[in-house]
Amino acid sequence: MIKKSIDVKELLELSGEKVFLKKLGKEYEDDYWKAFNEGDIESTIFTGTQQVFNKTNVESYLQNISLDSTRIDFIIFSKSTKKIVGEVVINDIYRNNRSSNLRICIFKKGDFNKGYGTEALILALHYGFGMLNLHRIELEALNFNERAVEVYKKVGFKKEGIKREGWYFNHRYYDLVTMSFLEDEFREKYIDSQYNLKNLL
Template sequence: MTMHLQAQGSPIVLRMAQESDLDAYLAFLHDEETGRLTGSQQTFTRDQIEAWLRKIGTPSEERVDLLIVLEETGELLGEVVLNEMDAANRSANIRIAIQGTQHRGRGFGTEAMRLMLRHGFDALGLHRIHLGVYAFNPRAIHVYEKLGFKREGVQRDVLYQDGAYHDLILMAILEDEFRALYGEA
């Protein structure tokens, strides 16, 4: 099964990873600003990334990893992931990363999140989708609030980066909140 998500008229497509994505995905992971905004403190070898792409390119009941690409050119913009799936409670975590300043602020992340939220609520039958966002990322917080996420709490001083500790804001959206904003599929 191959997964391909796109809204009518959208310039982006969400699709599963392919082996041919290796070089673009490596560049994505090595984007300094993306790493800073996501709090990533790991480095990965080419072999590790190649194995990871094979893993996420195969459908799983535990997670949904989709790459965000421009439909017209196939250029990799980032990824959006549903993970920490909890079938008993019908909940999951969502995370997103967009690489390169030239791709940020253009609505790609908002559209990718909306597509993945719709997939989570409609196709996977989730009731609650949650995330964590660092307090130093007001642009992302604004996007999540615009999508309907509500703040639920704060984990204080959870990340040490650039010589300072940073809070993690916890947010979530429920299926009825999503449907009130975006209707049924």
């Protein structure tokens, strides 16, 4: 009997039907800056960005995250265009608690509602629970960003509560919705109970 050969890199690739994820590094510096810089104001507001960035900031940012063991930064590529459409980040990784935070941003309004964010979230969660062995992944969303909250619910996040006046922007405080996903909940929703690595060998 001839066994199917396995390309481990292919096995671990974060690839879906609409998007694929690549770990953010200096090799993507120019493309990342271009995509980020051309992003729309909606993305800036919805993700709670409070800083103004320039290319020098981005270069320093890439250097810093390459040395930070508490985070994994992925850039999101559209499969159809091969262009960067956003980023998804697993950060604040606490190994003892097996927990982390997650954030996602689709840079341009024209790329909203195409399923890019939903698929990127699921791929990142697969990595967090399946490769990093996390138990809990949480996120926060601005309470007026109803579209994002509904996407998170659809993916499987559960609402835990409201962080009252947890975010400040332009003379006002806004509430944050806190949500989380646990490993057992994720596996029940997305992982076939018969899945076994041996079946691939």
